Amino acid sequence: MSQLAKRKNWLINEIKWSDASGTHLEDKPTDIREIIETNLAKGAVDLLGNPIRKYLEHTLKDICANLEVKVSFRMNELNEKRMPDELLNELKSKINKSSKELQAQMPIIDRIINSNILGNLLSHDNRFSPKLGDLKAFWADLNAMEKLFYCQDAACKKPVLVKHYDTVKKRIRCGCDKTNYDWK
Ligand SMILES: [Zn+2]
Known part of the structure; x- marks a missing residue:
């Protein structure tokens, strides 16, 4: 049931029960995309940094694997934070070498690379205080990038x-x- 409803863009909450709170709704939607869209709609900027970074990393790793983009493997935590930046640039150079048609779509990827949101997400201090409008634009660009690499049918x-x-x-x-x- 919930899979069907999700396809219609319904927001699904499960009714949970615990000793402490009795019957209650779970605080957060489980799906990371839903978390992002719910918090964007609520304007909860401070709750968006982590899920957007996770989503970006996951999507980029997947796209790069699918297109056989070679990236150097790194071990430590700091380098892990640099990962989206590196993946974006490797993806770009692979496209430049391989596909004229995807090259024509490069402005989408460039907007993500040049976004101050990306810098903010990857910065080493943990303060995350971008403007809601910038976050919405960044999320729209991420979705546009995804559409390039995943069939919309x-x-x-x-x-x-x-x-x-x-x-x-x-x-x-x-x-x-x-x-x-x-x-x-
Ligand atoms: Zn298809």
């Missing part, structure tokens, strides 16, 4: 994979071939 929703390289057409594609790009 409801029956597919699959990522564009280098694994699906068509050696005759010289193109990469999603699961259903509605989303595809030139690639070399």
